[in-house]
Amino acid sequence: MRFTLQEMRTMIARHKRWDHIFGLVGMLCLLLGILTLVVLFGQLLLQGMERLTPEFFTSFPSRRAENAGILSAWVGTVAVMLVTAMTAVPLGVAAAVYLEEYAPRNWMTAIIEINVTNLAGVPSIVYGLLALGLFVYQFGLGQSILSAGLTLALLILPVVIVATREALRAVPGSIREAAYALGATRWQMVSGHVLPYSSAGILTGMIIGLSRAIGETAPIITIGALTFIAFLPNSPVTTDFPFISFKWLMDPFTVMPIQMFNWTSRPEEAFQLNAAAAGVVLLVMTLAMNGLAIWLRYHLRKKIKW
Amino acid sequence: MTEKETILKAEARDLSFYYGQAKALKNISLPLYDKKVTALIGPSGCGKSTFLRCFNRMHDLYPNNHYEGEIVLHPDNVNVLSDKVDPIEVRMRISMVFQKPNPFPKSIYENVAYGLRVRGINKKSILDEKVEEALTNAALWNEAKDRLQDLAFNLSGGQQQRLCIARALAIDPEIMLFDEPTSALDPIATASIEELMDELKSRFSILIVTHNMQQAARVSDYTAFLYLGELIEYNETKKIFTNPDRKETEDYITGRFG
Structure with missing residues (x-):
């Protein structure tokens, strides 16, 4: 028709x-x-x-809203993120490399793989409870920056592992075969080729994980972050030999979302303004991290083509 | 036989290969002569690449594969397929050029130097010398000498393949395997690779898989015809292409199937 x-x-x-x-x-x-x-x-x-004045960034919280600032909160956030990154990235990358390049393909590996993906969906409060029992009491780390950093590291570990595995998988088999054909061992192939070529994807995964961790409140409250901190943690740099100190790891702390939470629960109108200003800072921090991830991906990928 | 004396470099003895349960190669026995080119021809899926990849134990990289029979290297009589022989040792002696140019996303220099770095050679003077030598022997030195730090993927396809040849040459192999090295290249780049192979065979034994029968006729001294995992006929190239013993070989060469 x-x-x-x-x-x-x-x-x-x-x-x-x-x-x-x-x-x-x-x-x-x-x-x-x-x-x-x-x-x-x-x-x-x-x-x-x-409220977004320079003093806002350099003042401690105060009972008077107009004098209150986020100094201890942003320093705490930076310190906790540092611990999180330093633990989650090596652990996550190593786990992903093992799963992707070394692990034998059998049911054990399959179960581990499925569970890693599932872990990413576990509510963060559950991680908080686990950390309270394990890090704070069992290991005796107390309500410290170290406890908080480790808790958030645990939380973002699945994100880092999944992102790293995807990045590793993007390296084509022909490149692996080329390295093996020249007599490389598995570790020479991974360290000389697969890891450097997938660094853009790994970094992106790390930053996405961290930008999730930076806004987490529930697990941090669970392990007992303080809401009113009018001092800074110990300085990592000292005047005496060996000039580096790790005392700050054991210090009590607060972080940005907790500071915000504290202010929003105050009855006075003025504190709401503080909370809004802190929210802007937190959002900008997150957006800046995501922007950095995009920039890194773009610039590192330019040098790689197969 | 050709004018010069032929020395046996390697031989496959009753070689079978399995992908899982599937038998991909069936009891193949084939000699490989030193300083000669041996071509493997046959229709797609006949097992020629599978056979080639047995020589550097590439199949070990993937699970559930297994070999039966032997590939013996001369003069030291090592069976490269033996469980007691480390595949890395085999790959250090036998190098390979792949179907699609696969340079590392690194500089031209680092691509060629990689095989040496794997062997723990990191001294700049030695690397410089070996890189120049390998690039010269791969007929790429003149084009690449002023841009050694350039990324390899900025080269043309034919240049990339010659870079891969240089990379395989730098480790001074005893046998070089070529897996359809020109199938992704244009006719001019193909001609330059074929010319190169003719020069390279004075250094070692070459085994090449090719889809292109004219190429087999042009570059090789011996030709093996494989069909459905079996070696149908092996002989001097001249004999195979002018007066094959088997009807299947003749049918394939004259284009009646394949």
Whole structure:
């Protein structure tokens, strides 16, 4: 059966209407998500604007809202993130390399693989409870920066492992074969080729993990972070030999989201402004980390092509 | 036989190979002569690449493969397929050039030097010398000498394949395996690789898999025809292409199937 030209044109026009309708609906869905975020951020910014002064970053919390700042909170966040990165990245990368390159393909490995992915879905409060029992009491690390860093490391370990495995898998088999054919051992192949070529993906995974950890509140509260801290942890650099100190690891701390939580639960209006300002800072920190991840990926990948 | 004396370099003895349960090679026996080119021809899936990859134990990289029979290297009589022989030792003696150029995403210099670095050679003066020698022998020195620190993927496809040959040459192998080395290249790059092979065979024994029968006729001294995992016929290339003993060989060469 053959359509006349006229019939065909009406039919095409009718079908194309659905094209336009979906295009419109899709765009609305997209705008809904993006606009919500923009409005939220804008509102936070408007509210907190007047508190975003240099003093806000250099002052400790205070009973008077206008004097209160986030010094101990951002220093705490930086310190905790440092511990998290230093533990989650080596552990996660090593685990991923083992799973991807070394582990024999059998049911044991399959079970471990499935569980690693599942761990990423465990609610963070559960990690908090685990850490409270294990790190704080069993290991006697107390309510310290070290405990918090290790807890968050545990939380983002699956993210790092999954991202690293994907990055490793992106290295083509032909490159592996080329290295093996020249007489490389497995470790020479991994350390000389697979790891360097996948570094962009590994770094991205690490930063995405950290940007998740930076906003976590529940597990940190569970292990007992303080909400009012008017001092800084011990300095990592000292004037006496050996000039480096690890005392800060055992210090009590607070972090940005907890400081925010503390301020929002105050009845005074002025503290709400502080919370909004801290929210802006936290959001900017997260966005900056994600931006860094994108930048790193772009620049490292430029040098790699197969 | 050709004018010069032929020395046996390696031989496959009753070699069978299995991917899991599937028998991909069936009791193949084949000699490989020193300073000669042996070509493997046959239709897709006949096992020629599988056979080639037995020589440097590439199949060991993947699970559930196993070999039966022997590949013996001369003069030391080592069976490269033996469980007692480390595949890494085999790969240090026998190098390989792959179907698609697969340079590392590193500099030209580091690509060629890698085989030496794997052997623990990191002294710059030695590396410089070996890299130049290998690139010269791969007919790439003139094009690459001013851009040794350039990334390898900035080279053209044909240059990349010659770089892969240089990389395989730098480790001074006893046998060199070529797995359809020109199938991803244009005719001009193909001609330069074929010319190169003719020069290289004065140094070692070459085993090449090719889809292209003209190529086998041009570059090889001996030719083996494989079909469905079996060695149908092996002889001097001239004999195979002018007067094969088996009807299957003749049918394949004249293009009646394949």
